[in-house]
Amino acid sequence: MYKAYKFRLKPNTEQEIALAKSFGCCRWFWNYSLNLCQETYKTTGKVLTRNYIQGLLPSLKKAYDWLTDAYSQC
Structure with missing residues (x-):
């Protein structure tokens, strides 16, 4: 039997923004990479x-x- 742990994050306003x-940024890079691959x-x-794809990130x-x-x- 496997155990699972669930954690609830309660970030403050500054952390929510970060x-x-x-x-x-991650979503944009994923979509950019997916479009490039297609x-x-x-x-x-x-x-x-x-x-x-990872090599593109520094220039981007x-x-x-x-x-x-x-x-x-x-």
């Missing part, structure tokens, strides 16, 4: 690797300053 920014597959028939952070709001170690 979480919302972080989730927003378009690449449609045009070339090849798939992009995880390492290639330079192009979009607001991406640095998200924690990089999540």
Whole structure:
């Protein structure tokens, strides 16, 4: 039998804002990467690797300053 633990987070207002920014940046990067993978597959028939997609992040952070709001170690 497996045990499960559930935790309820009760962030204060400042933490809620930080979480919302972080989730927003992660959601944007996910959608950007998904679109890039789909378009690449449609045009070339090849798939992009995880390492290639992760390699795009530093240049995207330079192009979009607001991406640095998200924690990089999540």
